[in-house]
Amino acid sequence: MSSFDFDTEIAKHLDVVRSLQKPSGVFTASAHTVQTGYDKAWLRDIYFMTLGFLETGELPVVQKAAKALLTMFVKHKDKINWAIANKPHETWQYIHARFNPETFEEYWEEWGNSQNDAVGEVLNILVELELRGASVIETNDEREMVQKIIDYLIALEYWHDADNGIWEENMEVHASSVGSCVAALRKAKQLNWLVVPEDAITLGELALRKLLPRESAAKFADLALLSLIYPFAVTTKEETSTILANVEYHLTRDRGVIRYKLDRYYNRNEDGYSEEAEWCFGLSWLAIIYAEQGDRDKAYYYLRQAEKTVTKDGLVPELYYSHTEKPNDNTPLGWSESMYVVALKKVKDMSQEVG
Numbered sequence: 001m002s003s004f005d006f007d008t009e010i011a012k013h014l015d016v017v018r019s020l021q022k023p024s025g026v027f028t029a030s031a032h033t034v035q036t037g038y039d040k041a042w043l044r045d046i047y048f049m050t051l052g053f054l055e056t057g058e059l060p061v062v063q064k065a066a067k068a069l070l071t072m073f074v075k076h077k078d079k080i081n082w083a084i085a086n087k088p089h090e091t092w093q094y095i096h097a098r099f100n101p102e103t104f105e106e107y108w109e110e111w112g113n114s115q116n117d118a119v120g121e122v123l124n125i126l127v128e129l130e131l132r133g134a135s136v137i138e139t140n141d142e143r144e145m146v147q148k149i150i151d152y153l154i155a156l157e158y159w160h161d162a163d164n165g166i167w168e169e170n171m172e173v174h175a176s177s178v179g180s181c182v183a184a185l186r187k188a189k190q191l192n193w194l195v196v197p198e199d200a201i202t203l204g205e206l207a208l209r210k211l212l213p214r215e216s217a218a219k220f221a222d223l224a225l226l227s228l229i230y231p232f233a234v235t236t237k238e239e240t241s242t243i244l245a246n247v248e249y250h251l252t253r254d255r256g257v258i259r260y261k262l263d264r265y266y267n268r269n270e271d272g273y274s275e276e277a278e279w280c281f282g283l284s285w286l287a288i289i290y291a292e293q294g295d296r297d298k299a300y301y302y303l304r305q306a307e308k309t310v311t312k313d314g315l316v317p318e319l320y321y322s323h324t325e326k327p328n329d330n331t332p333l334g335w336s337e338s339m340y341v342v343a344l345k346k347v348k349d350m351s352q353e354v355g
Contacts, residue, residue: 006348010056012314013341017049018061020334022101025068030318030330038318038330041101043069044166047121049334051231052341059134066125067136072104073122073149074141080148084155088114095119095152097168112164114171116156117227120180123149127187127194147194153181154200159207165216166224167259172216176224178207183232208234213242215260221246222260226285230292244289247282255309255320257282268322275322280309281336284343291346294353303347306340316340 020027022041029045030038046065053061073080073095080095088094096106097115126146129135137143158181165174182204189196208228212235215222225243228235235243251258256278259265266277287302309327310316316336317327 006344010341010344010348013316013337013344014052014056014058016315016332016337017052017334017341020049020332021061021065024102024104025064026072026099026101027065027334028101029335030333034329036329038333039101040098040107042098043095043118043122044097044115045335047118047125049338050125052338052345054128055342055345059129059132062125063129063134063136066129068104069122070126070136070142070145072099073145075104076106077141077145077148080145080152084148084151087155087157091164094156094163097164112168112171114161114163115165115168115177116153116158116161116163117166117174117177117180119149119153120158120177120182120184123153123184124180124187127184127191130191131187143193146188150185150188150194150196150200153185154197157203159203166227167265170218172218173207173211174224175208175211175215176222176227178204178211179228179232179234182208182234186234205234212239213246219260221250223247223251223257223279223282223285224259226282226289230285230288244286248286252282252286253278253322254305255325256280257286266319266321266328268324277319277321277328279319279336280306280316280327280333281339283309284336284339287343288339288346291343291350294350296350299347299350303343306343309336310340 026041027046027049028039029042032039046069050062050065083093091112091114094114096113097118098107137146159178160173162171162173163177164171166176182201185196185201188194214220215225229240258276258278262272263276264272268275283302283306287299287306290298290302315332318330318333318336320327
């Protein structure tokens, strides 16, 4: 891997992510023509798909996506105002997790739309660009909306609000959702024109200390917990160590990281047991974290493992079926491509620092 052509690989996979961006600015989760439903725009996926461009300094692509997200939120400001005033009690009353990538309309079929982490991620990217001097916040409506996102998370009392979480499944208080909000609010606190009550952050941090190293009451080891280390950086040193140990021991496989034990999504066994799908971006995620820690051996190891998930067509899938070389149809997955780019960039930077 030391002779790996980092720059070529980074450029190639950024191009894959770029191909998923619609003229409206948002990215679709997978190819525009895919038949799995991944031709929609997810708030969370868009956020993670900007990270590769953010990491490599290609801010115009990030700005286009962030502007689209902000426009989308302004379009639904009446709903958001209602939620702030009334606190949602049905999942459809929450800010929806998925939108039509052209019209920005919500999809109204039954869905686990209570996903606080995704809302935190939208706030995070808007504030990140503001702090970098690359703001996309231009109109009064847009400026007010950034404050409304903060008010929305507080109205939900996100620190103990059961949501569908990163995997859009059962309603629990999820550490990954709480952590996303904490990270975004900490960042927003740095802007003097935003009002972020101190206890809005403190209550989130206290909730994390109680939950971690578990993801939720039902799950002690979960791939989603890696988000608290990167990109959110809200874990203590001890929590980081325990989360990594749990993920590596319990969840890591040859072609990916399973999301959690007994995950039924793309599980090859009809009873849902012991053949959990192997998610490709988990390997890149581990490479990123170990590169940030300066652990050269583990960073290179996981990057090599991630490299093995790239198909002959040069694409990173969502996942491989358990113990097979068969990816699912969500190939490429924009989120996987972006995390692979970040992993390549972080390991490259670590190598240059060391050698």
